[in-house]
Structures are given as C-alpha cells and as structure tokens.
Amino acid sequence: MITAVELGLIYAVMALGVYLTFRVLNFPDLTVDGSFTSGAATAAVLITNGTDPLLATAAAGVAGIGAGVITGLLHTKGGINPLLAGILTQIGLYSINLRIMGAANAPLLRETTIFTPLREAGLLGGAVAIALLAAVVLVVKVALDWFLHTDLGLALQATGDNEEMIRSFGVSTDRMKILGLALSNGLVGLAGATVAQYQGFADISMGIGLIVVGLASVILGQAVFGSRTVVISTLAVVLGAILYRVVIQLALQVGLNPNDMKLISALIVVAALVVPQWGVLRRVPRLRALRRSVVSR
Secondary structure (H helix, E strand, O other), X not given: OHHHHHHHHHHHHHHHHHHHHHHHOOOOOOOHHHHHHHHHHHHHHHHHOOOOXXXXXXXXXXXXXXXXXXXXXXXXXXXXXXXXXXXXXXXXXXXXXXXXXXXXXXEOOOOOOOOHHHHHOOOOOOHHHHHHHHHHHHHHHHHHHHHHOOHHHHHHHHHHHOHHHHHHOXXXXXXXXXXXXXXXXXXXXXXXXXXXXXXXXXXXXXXXXXXXXXXXXXXXXXXXXXXXXXXXXXXXXXXXXXXXXXXHHHHHHOOOOHXXXXXXXXHHHHHHHHHHHOHHHHHOHHXXXXXXXXXXX
C-alpha cells in the first residue's frame, strides 16, 4: 500500500497538469499520453549518458512544454479541433519518442537517479520517502495555486470560462491556450521522468491510456473532496491521484487481473460522472456542483 501512495504522489503532478487543461482551460488535451512518455524517454536517455538526474528531469519538463506548444499551435494557428490537435501531436510523439530512446525501452536499473539516495539508505517504500514526495508535490501545488491567482493565471482561467468575454478585454486567448497547454504538458513531462526513475526504465507504451488516469484523479478527487476554490480543487486533485492508486492497489490485492486495470480506470471515471446524477445524490450539494461543472465542460 505504501508503494501505491508513493505512485499516487508522483502521478499527482501529472494529474495537476490534466486539471490545468481539463478544468481551468476547458481544453480536452490528449497530448498527455505522448508527452508523459517524452518526459520519461528524455530523462532516461540523458541519465544513461551521464547527465545529472535533476537536470535530466528538468529537461523532461522542457520536452513536455514543447509538446504542449505544438498542440497549442496546431489548434490556435492551424485551426484544428482541440481533440484532433492533441491526437495528432500524440501520434507524432510516438515516433519521436522511439527516436529519442533508440528502442522500445530504456533501462535505468544501474544508473544514478533522483531515487538512488533513498534506495541506498533503505528509505524508499517508507514514511520518509512519502514525506519527501509529499513535500515536492505540495511545492508544485502551491506554485500552481499562486500562478492561477496572478493576472496571467486569472486571464488563463477566464479564457476557459468565457473566451469571447476575455478577448473583448484585449487578452490574446490564443496565447493563453498555448501557455496553458505548455504548462500542463510540462508537468506531465516531469511526472513521466519521475515515474521512469522510480520504476527503473522508460517504455514506449508507458503513456498509453494515461489521460484516463489523469481524468480519474481529477474527477474522483473533486467528487470526494470538493472544488469550491482553486486551492481546494488542486488539493482534491492530489488526493484524488493518491486515492485512485490505492483503489487500483486494492483491486489487485483482491485478485483482479492486472490486464483489466485500464478497464477499471475507465469504470472509475464513469462512476464519478454518473453516480452524482442518481436519485437522492442529486440533493447532495457537492455532488450536484460537480455534475454541473462536468456538464458545462
């Protein structure tokens, strides 16, 4: 179960990226599946070539930013539908990621990673590792909260809420979309690099279906913990990512087939969307607010 919490904290960074596009920008971005792998591949190749793990992780974030910018340009300058723009970038990244790694996977088992000190000290898989990961995620969450309350962040939120209105105030909604997609996929790239170092390898298929995981974390977290303000929403996303991983771990412990995990992820999202619409649950304020939010998106 400790491993599930550790993975939940790592994937929480990715979930915050999905929250930024799905909830804040109102943009259904499917680039995530590709940018996550791009981050993992970039970090793995740099580390195996002697780059410091922290620098390699930062480079992975830059790779994710690049992927988000491409999707943003395809949509804003190319006039391509948001879903299609993300799919096109995701497909292109598959070949690019193969080029980066030079193979279908890149092992890191004998390399020094950001988790090596914890492994050597016997702290990985314990309370200390969870505390450190939680501190890092908290820093990312607070930074995102701060950004969304700046003038630029408020313009980004307004772009997602009412694009025509904010454009009338002279704000370039195209730039806001590109910025939001860049930041979102930058966080996803960082998460990909961290997961690769945690599990000891990067694989070309590690990002497949990841958007469902991100959506499950966002929707499940906000359904359980609420979404009244930005601060509460981001905290709910982090807790939702942890809760999602715990649910998956419990599903494995009761004997479910690991091959069914993608199906379980989809069912979690379906349940979080459908349950608030049933009978007496409609009268629960938090669930009713979540339903209205999802429908409006």
